[in-house]
Amino acid sequence: MHKVLLVDDESWVVESLKDLVDWERHGFEVVGQAYKGADALTLMKALKPDVVFTDIRMPEMNGLELIQRGRSLDHPVQFVVVSGYAEFAYAQKAIAYGAVAYCLKPFDETEITGVLAKLDKLLTAARPAPASALLYYLEEPSDANRLRLLAELDGKGFGDWRADGLVPVVAVGAGDLPMPGAKAARLKTGASKTAYLLPAARADELASAWREPVPLGLSGIGVGGPVRDLSEIRAGIDAADALAHQFFVTRECGVYAAQPFRQDELNRLMADMSRAIAAQSAGAVQAAFKGIVELFAVRSLSVLHAFQVYNMTVAFLFKLGQTEETLYSYEQLIQSYRDVFDMLSALEALVARDLTPVADPQLPESKNRNFNGILQYVTQHFREELSLQSLSEQFYMNPSYISQLFRKEVGETLTGYVARLRIEHARELLGGGELTMQEIAERIGYQDYFYFTRLFKKMTGKTPTQYRSERQ
Numbered sequence: 001m002h003k004v005l006l007v008d009d010e011s012w013v014v015e016s017l018k019d020l021v022d023w024e025r026h027g028f029e030v031v032g033q034a035y036k037g038a039d040a041l042t043l044m045k046a047l048k049p050d051v052v053f054t055d056i057r058m059p060e061m062n063g064l065e066l067i068q069r070g071r072s073l074d075h076p077v078q079f080v081v082v083s084g085y086a087e088f089a090y091a092q093k094a095i096a097y098g099a100v101a102y103c104l105k106p107f108d109e110t111e112i113t114g115v116l117a118k119l120d121k122l123l124t125a126a127r128p129a130p131a132s133a134l135l136y137y138l139e140e141p142s143d144a145n146r147l148r149l150l151a152e153l154d155g156k157g158f159g160d161w162r163a164d165g166l167v168p169v170v171a172v173g174a175g176d177l178p179m180p181g182a183k184a185a186r187l188k189t190g191a192s193k194t195a196y197l198l199p200a201a202r203a204d205e206l207a208s209a210w211r212e213p214v215p216l217g218l219s220g221i222g223v224g225g226p227v228r229d230l231s232e233i234r235a236g237i238d239a240a241d242a243l244a245h246q247f248f249v250t251r252e253c254g255v256y257a258a259q260p261f262r263q264d265e266l267n268r269l270m271a272d273m274s275r276a277i278a279a280q281s282a283g284a285v286q287a288a289f290k291g292i293v294e295l296f297a298v299r300s301l302s303v304l305h306a307f308q309v310y311n312m313t314v315a316f317l318f319k320l321g322q323t324e325e326t327l328y329s330y331e332q333l334i335q336s337y338r339d340v341f342d343m344l345s346a347l348e349a350l351v352a353r354d355l356t357p358v359a360d361p362q363l364p365e366s367k368n369r370n371f372n373g374i375l376q377y378v379t380q381h382f383r384e385e386l387s388l389q390s391l392s393e394q395f396y397m398n399p400s401y402i403s404q405l406f407r408k409e410v411g412e413t414l415t416g417y418v419a420r421l422r423i424e425h426a427r428e429l430l431g432g433g434e435l436t437m438q439e440i441a442e443r444i445g446y447q448d449y450f451y452f453t454r455l456f457k458k459m460t461g462k463t464p465t466q467y468r469s470e471r472q
Helices: 011-020 037-047 063-070 088-096 109-126 130-139 143-154 200-211 230-244 263-278 282-297 303-319 330-336 340-354 365-380 388-395 399-410 414-432 437-444 449-460 464-470
Strands: 002-007 028-034 051-055 078-083 099-104 166-173 185-190 193-199 218-223 254-257
Touching: 002 011, 002 037, 002 109, 011 028, 011 109, 028 037, 028 109, 037 051, 037 063, 051 063, 063 078, 063 088, 078 109, 088 099, 099 109, 130 143, 130 230, 130 449, 143 230, 166 200, 166 230, 185 230, 185 437, 185 449, 193 200, 193 230, 200 218, 200 254, 218 230, 230 254, 263 282, 263 303, 282 303, 282 340, 303 330, 303 340, 330 340, 340 399, 365 388, 365 399, 365 414, 388 399, 399 414, 414 437, 414 449, 414 464, 437 449, 437 464, 449 464
Parallel strands: 002 028, 002 051, 051 078, 078 099, 218 254
Antiparallel strands: 166 193, 166 218, 185 193
16 A cells, blocks of 8 residues: 555645545555644654645645655655645646645545546556565665665564675576575576575575585576675675676586685786787787686686686777677676687687788678668667677678678677667666566566666666656
């Protein structure tokens, strides 16, 4: 039920509005009533109503001032102004102050029920579904959401988790993690990915049980370190997510926990790679790749390092005038290559080819027509997984040449073009209000909720939730 507070300096007006409609039938509950603006503000802090029906003309604190002060509270409130004055100036001020409706006395039942229907749609769209509440609170940081997140976690029966710690776990695949006798918070973060928060005291025991055998349908399980503060949870989930994708390196389904990696050695090898590519020394490039392959072979690097190697190498090639695609996430690597060794083999072949560049092909009319076909295909299939390699195989064109054509004809990379189309489509879906954020992310082609929200904010300046709330 949506909670309602009724405010008017005349008690009979409050009672008549209270008795006018069947509030519960429309999904609302009258939780309080006040006859002064100051009293109403006190009740708003205590009862946290979703909607306040308020008169404009009241002594001491009028309805417009109540709206202004109510907007500063730590929970969102929708206001409906009721008045006996059918003056445009009042209505204009009420709407300017943020009221969603302006109703005249005496009340008309049809008008009030219409307002309730509008409010129900607005509040339902803004309220996260129970299953996604934790995601919402993590993704929309605010003092109010911090309190809600604390309440959610305290309500899970974790005990003194601030002292004992919670362990973030991420499972990749269609299966679910068995939690026999353990309290856990479950967050669905992608079509085939689920994050969990569970008491640190049970983490080692459960991780051991998941190892033999790995639960059916799962490719990887990442077990993060204990967190004891709300500010650590999101980073903890991200770390567990990377560990869960370690199967890309090991080529084995399994349970993966944090371990020391040989970052310094990789840094030295990537510095060697940079110098080798700049000098166009094929032998030095091969030596650098050999060292990197050996580090991955002994499992001394992670999927994040694979992502680093790929994008840094592409950046080195860019300095030579090559325009290969950079990637936005390590999940794109996993979708593009069987494993890290497949990626390294393809990357080494790419560097070898670009170290002996051929003259750029001319763009005769027929080639431009071919690119138009590629562009049309990408525009129609932007929700699907697309890569330069897949386009190359479909249209029988050099992937590097396709990349150059995108920059020349469209002014951006293939990845950037697809991302822009997806975010534009996400804007349209957010305006409808019927789909959850997770459903929208999946419909536009992103399986990771957090990645979608980060990219959306990067490209629009707002989170998806903020964007939707401004358009309701």
